Structure formats: structure tokens, C-alpha cells
Amino acid sequence: MEGWIHQRFIFSESKINTLKALVAAESCYYLPFETILIVHNSGEGPSNQVRTLRRTTSYVDDQDYIFVGLQDVVQKLLAQLLKAEARRSVLSIHGMGGLGKTTLARKLYNSSAILNSFPTRAWICVSQEYNTMDLLRTIIKSVQGRTKETLDLLERMTEGDLEIYLRDLLKQRKYLVMVDDVWQKEAWDSLKRAFPDSKNGSRVIITTRKQDVAERADDIGFVHKLRFLSQEESWDLFRKKLLDVRSMVPEMENLAKDMVEKCRGLPLAIVVLSGLLSHKKGLNEWQKVKDHLWKNIKDDSIEISYILSLSYNDLSTALNQCFLYFGIFPEDQVVEADNIIRLWMAEGFIPRGEERMEDVAEGFLNELIRRSLVQVAETFWERVTECRVHDLLHDLAIQKALEVSFFDVYDPRSHSISSLCIRHGIHSKGERYLSLDLSKLKLRSIMFFDPDFRKMSLINFSIVFQHLYVLYLDMHVGSVFIVPDAIGSLYHLKLLRLRGIRDLPSSIGNLKNLQTLYVNDGVQYCKLPHETANLINLRHLVALYSNPLKHISLITCLQVLDGLGCDQWKDVDPIDLVNLRELGMHNIKKSYSLNNISSLKNLSTLRLFCRGGQSFPDLEFVNCCEKLQKLWLQGRIEKLPHPFPNSITMIVLSLSVLTEDPMPILGILPNLKNLVLFRAYEGKEIMCSDNIFSQLEFLILRDFEKLERWHLGISVMPLIKGLGIHNCPNLKEIPERMKDVERLKWNYML
Structure with missing residues (x-):
């Protein structure tokens, strides 16, 4: 697993606090299927993170390629960022495209020294076409979190309001802001006023191809010209x-x-x-x-x-x-x-x-x-x-796309787009784009990335978009849209991605070719009509929905079902969901039965979230999921299922508060490679006897506050590569054989 220590998902302290509050709430937002909540312990430094866990393909590690021969540069720039200088200073990295400016900056940004020195961090990409308000919102959301209240507040603000709000937010914090890919001095000028100088050692890193931008960012800042190899x-x-x-x-x-x-x-x-x-x-x-x-x-x-x-x-x-x-x-x-x-x-x-x-x-x-x-x-x-x-x-x-009329991106300056291209991308001025005469085009894909687009009513579904395969509306997060009935006329549609939707019309059931329905990024509830069960070719349903879908088992092609509450699942007969590989469920209560999950014979990934403070019902059904590989359980567990399926390779137990040592049960799993235990056990001792955890490579123990002793047999964990122990204040000693194992920092793990 070379290189994995250097790659992770990092969010702000306030975001963790927001999520922590939501989990504790009696009725909380659904944490997306892929999200792992890490609760920060105030005595441990800025190691609070949210990590994303998602089924993806294996790959060849390429994160460190750029640092062949440049380790000295990393150390030199780290010294500049960490030196005892109270004023807010700017470190500028410049050089031609392809030299690795962003990769170098990311190496600095993610280094353990920076993580330990800057409790508040944010990263924005400016690029050639930038929107100052959108950049300011991005920083604020990184620092403060993405609650609905915050999003609504930000959308009502002017640029001046956002600037003042961000200054106030950062004023009492030691922060590091990464401003990547700055093309114009004006872009930096429009942002720098929002970064207060509280004389606490805060820093800003800029990357740019332009030498003059780098040199003018800070009169007495540090400028580094990246060299060739x-x-x-x-x-x-x-x-x-x-x-x-x-x-x-x-x-x-x-x-x-x-x-x-x-x-x-x-x-x-x-x-x-x-x-x-x-x-x-x-x-x-x-x-x-x-x-x-x-x-x-x-x-x-x-x-x-x-x-x-x-x-x-x-x-x-x-x-x-x-x-x-x-x-x-x-x-x-x-x-x-x-x-x-x-x-x-x-x-x-x-x-x-x-x-x-x-x-x-x-x-x-x-x-x-x-x-x-x-x-x-x-x-x-x-x-x-x-x-x-x-x-x-x-x-x-x-x-190359323009050469073969593969796609075109709308240019609001010329107010034009190619009539030969069957795929259109709209990055800004979406309302103006829709004023074009598109009636004669047989468009196949429309992808909106316009953060300011708010009027779905302007979209002529019945005429302009009737040939669409892809309708991708990555729109304004703070807005609420009404989806017209006419969307049901898009009979060829295979992928529909929407934001800001509270309910979908019953006509959605007409989309018999739909493969993917993705709604609201797991942030806002949406009502799905009963007709959703008519989507006979649907493979991926990713939506936080709030109403029962009793006939969901009719969608036999489903591979991913992500976002349903336990209230919606309890009346489902999943016997026909023979293709389901991934299931994510929230709001689980002890009074509910989950035994029907055992019917999902091809399930490989299962993530279950209890309602705030609740316990899981009986979990013995897990034994029947013979192809299960990844299991994540968040909530109190009175008794671990035994045995687990032998196929399991990864387990995350979060907030389990077990009273019995889980190691004897988990240790006999023959294929378990990754184990994360977060506030999972209340006891004073854990026992790892001989010949268990035969395949385990990575282990994290977090918030075992009562743990005093860890007994480790001689032949335990022969393949261990990485170990993380965090906030276990009473643990007297790490077993001798584990002292030489690579230490995993919490922020590198989840």
C-alpha cells in the first residue's frame, strides 16, 4: 500500500464540530454513504477529519512522483511557512505549466508539520475564469462547515458581506490558505482583503505560472521559482x-x-x-x-x-x-x-x-x-x-473535443456554442445560455456547473432536451428548485443529477432508461414518488429520501442504494434485489429489524448509521452476507455478530461502546486487512492472542479512553504495516513488537 499515507481527505475543525452535533441530534442530516465522522478531542491538536470511503478501482501510486530530487525544496519551503514570524505572510510558488507547482503545494499543505501548526486550513483553485464570491464561499464552507443554515446565509450575502464575514471568521484563528493556480494579480487582490493579519503566524500559499503575480503578492513575502529536473x-x-x-x-x-x-x-x-x-x-x-x-x-x-x-x-x-x-x-x-x-x-x-x-x-x-x-x-x-x-x-x-465535435463549453462573452456538438457544458451564465435557440439541436448531454443558476423553470424539457442521455445540474446549493412534470418526457435519459430538490414529480417514473439518479449530495431530504419503482433499469440510486418506497424491490437492476432511512427499508422485501452491491442506511433504531438484509446475496459493501445515541438491533444477519467485503457500523452495539463472513476485508466500528473485547471475534477473520475502531470499546484491556489477525495490515484505535493494557501474542498480526493509536490516555504501554511499526497519523487515515 505504498503511498497511501500521503493521500487523504481533510476538512476543517468546524466542519467536524458541525457533523458531531448532527450525529448527536435526534433528527440529523444524513452523513453521506461514503463519509466517516471523526470527532476531535480538544487535547490532541488539529487532527479532526472527515474522510471519504468509496468503492473505486485500484491504481498505480503517482502522488510522490514530482518529488524526485526536490525533497530539499519541500524542507526549504516548510521552514519558511513554520518560521517564527508573527505577521501573515505569503509564500508564492511560480513556474511553467507541468513543473508540479500544485503537487508541491499539496505536499506542503498535507505535511504533518503543517497539520500540527495550522488548526485552520482551506484550499481553493482560482483558475483563469474565476468568481470571487464563489471562492470566498468555498473558504468559508471549508472553515465553518456546510450546514443548511450556513449555506442559506452565504447565498444572501454580497461580495462585501462575504469578505467581512470571512475576515471575522479567521481573525482569531491561525490559518493556512492555499490559493492555487492564480493567473492574474487582480484575482489575488480581490481575495487578500479577506485574510486578516492577526499577528499569529498565519500563512497563505499561492501557485501561479506568472512571475509578476508571484512577486507582487506580498512585498516582503517569500517567492520560490520551481526549477526543472x-x-x-x-x-x-x-x-x-x-x-x-x-x-x-x-x-x-x-x-x-x-x-x-x-x-x-x-x-x-x-x-x-x-x-x-x-x-x-x-x-x-x-x-x-x-x-x-x-x-x-x-x-x-x-x-x-x-x-x-x-x-x-x-x-x-x-x-x-x-x-x-x-x-x-x-x-x-x-x-x-x-x-x-x-x-x-x-x-x-x-x-x-x-x-x-x-x-x-x-x-x-x-x-x-x-x-x-x-x-x-x-x-x-x-x-x-x-x-x-x-x-x-x-x-x-x-x-481535441472541438476537433471532432465531441463537446463544447458555452462562451457567454460571444454568447455562442457549437451547433455541431451534441454535448454542452455550461460553467457560467446558465440563464443566458438557455436564451439561445437550441430547438434544432439534438443534444445528448447537458452539464450545468454554474453556481449562480437558479431558474430550472427556464429549461424547456419537452422540446430542447428530449434526446438527452445525461442531464447534470450541479447548480446553486442554496436554492430550492421545482422539477416540472415535463422531465418525464426525457425518455432516453440515463443519468439525472440534481441539487436543491425537495420532491420529484410522479412523471419521473417514465424514465425507463435511467441508470443513475443522484439527488442533493446527501445534504437535503427529497421526496421520491412511488413511481420511482418503475425505473426498471436504475443501477444507482443516491438520494436522501424521506418517504417509504415499498416497491423498490421491483428495481432489480439496482447496484447501489444509498441514502434511505430505516423507516423506508423496514417494509421492503429485498429478495429480488439480486444485483445490489452497496447499501447505505441511516436513522436505524433498536426497535427495527434488519434481518431482511440477509437476502442480499451479492452485497459487498454495507454501511449502517444509527440515529443519534441509538443502539443497533440484532446484527446476526451479517453472517448471511457471504460476499460482504466492507462493513461500517456507526452506533451502539450490544453484541458483535459472530461469526462475521470470512469474505470481509475492512471493518469500521464507530461509537460502538462495546463492553466486551472485540478483538477475539475480529481477529479470526481470515481476510481482514483494515480495521478502524473509533470509540468502539469501553473496557480496560484488549487481548490479541496467538495466531489471530493473520492478514491485518492497518489498525487504528481511537478514543479508547478507559483502555489500560494491550496484550499481544507473539504470532499476532504478522503482516502489520501501519498502526495508529489516538486519544488512549490511560494505555500504559504499546506492545514491544508494535513499537517499530509505521505510525499512522489520524489525519492520514480516514
Whole structure:
């Protein structure tokens, strides 16, 4: 699990406090299916995190590639950020695209020294097209959390109000704000007034391609120009990214060294070249790549744009389309892996066959990552949860998409969009876009990313959008939309993503081709009509819904059911949900029975959340889930199920407050690799006797406040790679054999 320690999901202290309050509340917002709540202990420092756990594809680690030869730079910049200077100062990193400015900044931002020194942190991406109000809102939400009250308040504020609000919010905090990808000095000028100088050592990091932006950000700040890699460092990087170094015979090595030399130390060019050659077998294939490159040498180097294009041209048709699709998202946007996979499926990019489409799509994403055309943004236990494309590759995707009329992004300045493209992306001025005459276009996909769009009533569902496969409305979070009945006329629709929806019309049941229904990001309840059960091809239902759906078992294609309350589940007969792989349920009470979950014979991931302070009912049904791999239980457990299915590889027990030591039961699981116990046990001793936890690799114990002794047999946990022990104040000693195990910081784990 190399590299996993460096990848995690980090949110602000106030967000954790918000979630903590919500969990404790009698009637709380649903924490999304993928979210793990970590409650901060005030005596332990800024280690409070929310982590995302989501089924994703395996990948080749690429998070540290840029630091070949640059470890000294990291230490130098850390020293600048941590030095004893009270004033709020700015550290600016500048250099050309592809040098690794953002990756370097992320390395700093996520370092343990920074985590321990700055209790409040936030990260924003500015990009070329920026909206100051949206950036200010993003920082505020990072610091304060995303409760409905906060969102509603922010939407009523002017830019001046937001600026004052953020200043007041940060005034008493020691903060670090990362301002990534600044193109214009005006962008920084519009933000810096909101960052108070309270003489407490707060810091701001800026990354930019523009030297003048870096130098003018702070008259006495620190400016670092990122250097190119040396020839030796370049070769080291190339080899690290090559998938099969052992098959590189001397003749191939000579060819590769020639090509790497022409990259002139630009990391992005080197890793993309390495990804390309990794998929070319044999000397002749490598020679062909070199011949292509040598035709485009200019000033004794290869233009990075040509290397990127060559790698793109090497993709299969299916991978080609999948890569281009990243270009329709706004620049610098982090994309959820599940999101892009479901979009690819809806568009028909994923071939049908014996293998599940979701698995094939994950393989495609994995392939793009191996080729360094897509970057890993976040992971959980070696699984990609979020990804992005580099700015230069984003530009390439847009350029190639326009060449083949794959998609177009609406330009409000010219008030125009290609009539030849069947996919439209709208990043701003959505209302103005809808004033265009779109009636003659047979649009296949419409994707709104406009944070200011508020009028769904302007969308002409019955005429303009009747051929749609994808309707993706990633709109204004604080608004409430009424979905018109006419949405039921979109008979071809395969993916529908909405925000700000309180209820859907009964006509939604007409969408017989719908594969994915995603509503409200798990933040706001939505009423789903009974007709939802008519969606016979629905595979992914991700919606926090508040009304019973007794006939949901009619949707036999369901693979993911995420967001239903126990009230909605208790009357369901799941016997026909033979394809269900993931189930997430909230508001569970002890008085409810969950035994019918045992009918889900193909269930691989199960996450159950008790209502605030409640206990689980009997959990023996878990024994019958023979294919279960990932189990997360949040709430009091009076007695652990025994035995668990042997198939389980990961368990999270949160707020379980067990009175009996769970280790003897958990330790006999033959395939358990990852175990997280958070406030799971009230006893004074845990006993790990010989020959248990035979496959365990990572263990976290958190908030075992009464624990005094940990007994560990000689042959226990022979494969352990990482151990985290946090807020166990009475634990007298860590077992001797565990003292040499890699320490896992809490913020790196969940």
C-alpha cells in the first residue's frame, strides 16, 4: 500500500464540530454513504477529519512522483511557512505549466508539520475564469462547515458581506490558505482583503505560472521559482513511472534516455512519456515513438503539447472518449471517481459484456491514471476516490473535443456554442445560455456547473432536451428548485443529477432508461414518488429520501442504494434485489429489524448509521452476507455478530461502546486487512492472542479512553504495516513488537 499515507481527505475543525452535533441530534442530516465522522478531542491538536470511503478501482501510486530530487525544496519551503514570524505572510510558488507547482503545494499543505501548526486550513483553485464570491464561499464552507443554515446565509450575502464575514471568521484563528493556480494579480487582490493579519503566524500559499503575480503578492513575502529536473533526476522519475522496468533491455534504455533528455526536465512531459512507453512493447515500438518525437524537435527539445498529443492518440476509441470527457468539467475541478464512471456508462462509452459495466469503467479510469493522463486527487486504502486532469491536459481535451465535435463549453462573452456538438457544458451564465435557440439541436448531454443558476423553470424539457442521455445540474446549493412534470418526457435519459430538490414529480417514473439518479449530495431530504419503482433499469440510486418506497424491490437492476432511512427499508422485501452491491442506511433504531438484509446475496459493501445515541438491533444477519467485503457500523452495539463472513476485508466500528473485547471475534477473520475502531470499546484491556489477525495490515484505535493494557501474542498480526493509536490516555504501554511499526497519523487515515 505504498503511498497511501500521503493521500487523504481533510476538512476543517468546524466542519467536524458541525457533523458531531448532527450525529448527536435526534433528527440529523444524513452523513453521506461514503463519509466517516471523526470527532476531535480538544487535547490532541488539529487532527479532526472527515474522510471519504468509496468503492473505486485500484491504481498505480503517482502522488510522490514530482518529488524526485526536490525533497530539499519541500524542507526549504516548510521552514519558511513554520518560521517564527508573527505577521501573515505569503509564500508564492511560480513556474511553467507541468513543473508540479500544485503537487508541491499539496505536499506542503498535507505535511504533518503543517497539520500540527495550522488548526485552520482551506484550499481553493482560482483558475483563469474565476468568481470571487464563489471562492470566498468555498473558504468559508471549508472553515465553518456546510450546514443548511450556513449555506442559506452565504447565498444572501454580497461580495462585501462575504469578505467581512470571512475576515471575522479567521481573525482569531491561525490559518493556512492555499490559493492555487492564480493567473492574474487582480484575482489575488480581490481575495487578500479577506485574510486578516492577526499577528499569529498565519500563512497563505499561492501557485501561479506568472512571475509578476508571484512577486507582487506580498512585498516582503517569500517567492520560490520551481526549477526543472536535472538529467539524472529526470531519468530517475521516468524509471519510477515505468510500469515494467525489468523488460527494458539496454537498447530500449538508450532510446528512452534520448527521449527523456529532450523533455528538458519537465516532470509532466516525463511521466506522460513514461506512461506512453509503458504500453509499447519491444524495441521496435519504442523506436517508432522516438521517430515521431524527433519529427517535432524544436530548439533541441520536444514541445510538451506534442508529447501529450502523442499519448492521447495512442488511446483506444473507448479510452479516447473517456479522457475527452474530463474536458467538459471546469478547469481544476476535482471529479469523483464514481461520478465520472457513471457518466461514461450513461454516454455509452463502456461496452456491455460478461463483466459489470462499473468494473470495466474502473479499469478504464485505472488505465488513464497509469498513462499519467489523469491524476489521483484523493484515495482511501489504495482506492481512487477523486481524480483530476492537469491544466495542460484539460486544454488538450478541449482542443481535441472541438476537433471532432465531441463537446463544447458555452462562451457567454460571444454568447455562442457549437451547433455541431451534441454535448454542452455550461460553467457560467446558465440563464443566458438557455436564451439561445437550441430547438434544432439534438443534444445528448447537458452539464450545468454554474453556481449562480437558479431558474430550472427556464429549461424547456419537452422540446430542447428530449434526446438527452445525461442531464447534470450541479447548480446553486442554496436554492430550492421545482422539477416540472415535463422531465418525464426525457425518455432516453440515463443519468439525472440534481441539487436543491425537495420532491420529484410522479412523471419521473417514465424514465425507463435511467441508470443513475443522484439527488442533493446527501445534504437535503427529497421526496421520491412511488413511481420511482418503475425505473426498471436504475443501477444507482443516491438520494436522501424521506418517504417509504415499498416497491423498490421491483428495481432489480439496482447496484447501489444509498441514502434511505430505516423507516423506508423496514417494509421492503429485498429478495429480488439480486444485483445490489452497496447499501447505505441511516436513522436505524433498536426497535427495527434488519434481518431482511440477509437476502442480499451479492452485497459487498454495507454501511449502517444509527440515529443519534441509538443502539443497533440484532446484527446476526451479517453472517448471511457471504460476499460482504466492507462493513461500517456507526452506533451502539450490544453484541458483535459472530461469526462475521470470512469474505470481509475492512471493518469500521464507530461509537460502538462495546463492553466486551472485540478483538477475539475480529481477529479470526481470515481476510481482514483494515480495521478502524473509533470509540468502539469501553473496557480496560484488549487481548490479541496467538495466531489471530493473520492478514491485518492497518489498525487504528481511537478514543479508547478507559483502555489500560494491550496484550499481544507473539504470532499476532504478522503482516502489520501501519498502526495508529489516538486519544488512549490511560494505555500504559504499546506492545514491544508494535513499537517499530509505521505510525499512522489520524489525519492520514480516514
